[in-house]
Amino acid sequence: MTELAASRDGYGSALLSMSHDSKLVVLEADLGKSTKSCWFREKYPERTISCGIGEQNMMLVAAGLASSGFKPFASTFAIFTERAFEQVRNGICRPNLPVHICGSHGGTHTGTDGSSAQSIEDLAIYRSLPNMVVMHPCDDISTEILTSKLLDLKSPSYTRTARNKTPRIYSKDDSRIEIGKGVQLRNGSDVAIIACGVMVSKSLEAAELLSDKGIEAAVVDMHTIKPLDEELVKRLASECKFIVTVEDHSVIGGLGGAVAEYLSENIPTRMRRVGVRDRFGESGQAEEMLELLKISTNDIIKSVLEIKGMV
Amino acid sequence: MVLSRLNGLDDDDLVIELNEIARKCRVEIIKMVYRAQAGHPGGSLSEIDLLTALYSTQLRVKPDEPDWIERDRFILSKGHASPGMYAILAEMGFIQHSDLESYRVLGGICQGHVDMKFTPGVDFSAGSLGMGLSFGIGCAIASKFDNSDRECYVMLGDGEIQEGAVWEAMMAAKHHELDNLNVILDCNRIQNDDFVESQMRMFNIADKWLSFGWNVKEIDGHNMYEIIDGMRWLKSNKDAPSVLIANTIKGKGVSYMENNPKFHGAAPNEEQYELALKELGE
Numbered sequence: 114m115t116e117l118a119a120s121r122d123g124y125g126s127a128l129l130s131m132s133h134d135s136k137l138v139v140l141e142a143d144l145g146k147s148t149k150s151c152w153f154r155e156k157y158p159e160r161t162i163s164c165g166i167g168e169q170n171m172m173l174v175a176a177g178l179a180s181s182g183f184k185p186f187a188s189t190f191a192i193f194t195e196r197a198f199e200q201v202r203n204g205i206c207r208p209n210l211p212v213h214i215c216g217s218h219g220g221t222h223t224g225t226d227g228s229s230a231q232s233i234e235d236l237a238i239y240r241s242l243p244n245m246v247v248m249h250p251c252d253d254i255s256t257e258i259l260t261s262k263l264l265d266l267k268s269p270s271y272t273r274t275a276r277n278k279t280p281r282i283y284s285k286d287d288s289r290i291e292i293g294k295g296v297q298l299r300n301g302s303d304v305a306i307i308a309c310g311v312m313v314s315k316s317l318e319a320a321e322l323l324s325d326k327g328i329e330a331a332v333v334d335m336h337t338i339k340p341l342d343e344e345l346v347k348r349l350a351s352e353c354k355f356i357v358t359v360e361d362h363s364v365i366g367g368l369g370g371a372v373a374e375y376l377s378e379n380i381p382t383r384m385r386r387v388g389v390r391d392r393f394g395e396s397g398q399a400e401e402m403l404e405l406l407k408i409s410t411n412d413i414i415k416s417v418l419e420i421k422g423m424v
Numbered sequence: 425m426v427l428s429r430l431n432g433l434d435d436d437d438l439v440i441e442l443n444e445i446a447r448k449c450r451v452e453i454i455k456m457v458y459r460a461q462a463g464h465p466g467g468s469l470s471e472i473d474l475l476t477a478l479y480s481t482q483l484r485v486k487p488d489e490p491d492w493i494e495r496d497r498f499i500l501s502k503g504h505a506s507p508g509m510y511a512i513l514a515e516m517g518f519i520q521h522s523d524l525e526s527y528r529v530l531g532g533i534c535q536g537h538v539d540m541k542f543t544p545g546v547d548f549s550a551g552s553l554g555m556g557l558s559f560g561i562g563c564a565i566a567s568k569f570d571n572s573d574r575e576c577y578v579m580l581g582d583g584e585i586q587e588g589a590v591w592e593a594m595m596a597a598k599h600h601e602l603d604n605l606n607v608i609l610d611c612n613r614i615q616n617d618d619f620v621e622s623q624m625r626m627f628n629i630a631d632k633w634l635s636f637g638w639n640v641k642e643i644d645g646h647n648m649y650e651i652i653d654g655m656r657w658l659k660s661n662k663d664a665p666s667v668l669i670a671n672t673i674k675g676k677g678v679s680y681m682e683n684n685p686k687f688h689g690a691a692p693n694e695e696q697y698e699l700a701l702k703e704l705g706e
Binding site: 162163173174178181182185199200204207 | 493497539540541547548549551552555558559560561562564565569588589592593595596599600
C-alpha cells in the first residue's frame with residue numbers, strides 16, 4: 114500500500130538529523146509549526162532564532178550568521194520568501210553566503226488558502242540568481258536527504274516543500290539522491306516525463322495509465338532545478354525523442370523553462386511543458402487545483418498523447 | 425586601537441590627531457569622486473569624522489589580517505558612501521592608497537558600493553539601503569553563540585531608515601537583547617532627491633528608537649570630543665542595543681557641497697575640485 118507523507122516533514126526531520134553540527138542555526142518567521150522547523154525548536158530552542166513576521170530581516174540575519182561561520186537554515190512559506198527577494202539577491206546570493214532557505218506550502222497544491230498563498234513563481238525567481246541552488250523534492254525522504262546534504266554546500270540554496278501529503282516515492286536507504294542529480298524512477302523509451310515535487314507521483318501514475326495504451330514512459334524526479342542535470346536530460350532526449358516536463362509551477366522559468374532552455378540550445382527536441390499557464394489559482398482542494406489549472410494526471414497523459422501525435 | 429601611535433594620548437591630543445586623519449580622508453574622498461566623475465561625496469563627507477574615530481580608537485580589527493575571526497564587525501549600510509570607507513581603510517592600512525584609484529574602475533577593488541567580496545576590511549556587501557542592520561543582527565547573534573566579546577557596529581543614514589525593513593530589524597535587535605549591537609546614525613538630513621524633511625518627515629528620530637527599547641544618545645557628528653565620548657558610550661552599554669544619533673552636515677568641509685542636495689551623488693568639476701582641495705588644506 115502506498116504510504117503518504119508531506120515533504121515539509123522531511124525538512125523538519127533533516128534539521129533534527131543535523132543537530133550534531135554546532136554551527137547549525139535555525140531561523141523562523143512565525144511559521145515554524147507549518148514548515149516543521151518547530152521540531153528543531155522544541156529540542157534546541159537556544160539555536161532557533163525567532164524573527165517574528167519579518168522575512169526581510171530574517172534573510173539578512175541569516176546572512177550575517179553565515180558570514181560569521183554559522184550554517185543558517187531559514188524557513189517560511191514559499192510565497193513569503195519572495196517578499197524578501199532583494200534581500201536574498203543582494204544580501205545572500207551576491208556575496209555567495211551559504212544560507213539555506215526553505216519555502217514550504219509551495220505551488221497550487223497548497224490548496225484552500227487561495228492564490229495569495231500559492232507560489233507558482235518561486236522556482237523561476239530563485240533560478241535566476243547566480244550562486245543559488247534550487248530544489249523541489251517530491252517526498253519527505255528525499256527532502257530529508259537533500260536538506261541534510263546542504264550542510265556541506267558552500268553556496269546558498271532554496272528548497273521548496275509542499276504542505277499536503279503525497280505518495281512516498283523513496284525508501285530511507287536510497288543512495289541515488291544527490292544534489293544536482295535527477296533520479297530515473299521508471300524506464301521507458303517512448304517519451305520521457307521529467308517532473309518535480311508533488312507532480313512526480315502524478316507523473317508515475319500517468320505513466321502506468323499510458324502503459325495501458327501501449328506507451329512506455331521514462332519518469333524522472335528532477336528534484337534539483339538548478340544546477341540542472343543536463344547529462345540526464347541529454348540522455349533522455351536521445352533515448353526517448355519526446356520530453357514532457359511536469360510541475361506545480363508556472364510554465365515560465367521553472368523546471369519546464371530550464372529543460373526547454375537546455376534542449377533548444379543543445380539538442381532540439383519535441384517537448385511539452387505541463388504547468389500553470391500564466392494565471393493565478395484560487396481556493397480549492399489540492400486535487401481540484403490541479404484539475405482547474407490543467408496540471409492533473411489526465412493533463413500529463415493528454416500532453417504525452419499530443420506530442421506523440423496520438424490525438 | 426588600530427593606530428598604535430594614538431596610544432596613551434590625552435583627549436586633547438587625540439582630537440587633534442583624529443581631525444587630521446579625517447581631513448586627509450576628506451581629501452581622498454574628493455579625489456576619488458573627481459577621478460571617477462561619479463559617486464557620493466556628500467554622505468562620505470558627513471560620515472567621515474565618525475568613521476575616523478570608530479576605526480582609530482575603538483574597532484578591534486587587524487589591517488594585516490582582515491578576516492581575523494575575532495574582529496569587531498563594521499557594516500556600512502549606507503553603502504553608497506563608500507569613498508569615506510575606502511579612505512579610512514587606506515588610512516588604517518587595510519588597503520593601499522593607490523587602491524583608491526580603482527574606485528568605480530573595472531577590475532578595481534573599490535567598487536561603487538562597498539562589497540565584501542572585493543575589498544579587504546569590508547564585512548558587508550551593501551548598495552541597497554535598509555539591509556545592514558539585519559545583517560549586523562546576524563553578526564551580533566553569532567558573537568553571542570560563540571561566547572565572544574566581539575562587537576558589531578552598523579552605520580545607517582537618516583534617509584535610509586525610511587526603509588521599512590530597518591524597523592523589523594530594530595524590533596528584532598531588542599527582542600534578542602543584543603547589547604553588542606551598536607548603530608551609528610549619520611543624520612545629514614539630505615537624501616537622493618532632496619532634504620529628508622521634504623521626502624518623508626521623520627519627526628523625532630530619537631523618540632522612535634527609544635520606544636523600540638534602544639539606548640539612545642545624540643551628538644554633534646563633527647565635534648570629535650563628542651564623537652569619542654559617543655563611541656565609548658556605545659561600547660560601555662551592556663543592557664540593550666544602542667544607537668548613537670550623530671547630527672551631521674552633508675558635504676561637511678567643502679563649502680559648496682555643505683547642505684547641498686546636489687552633491688548627494690555628483691562629482692565636482694575641475695574648478696570645484698581645485699576649490700575643494702584648497703578648502704581642505706591641500
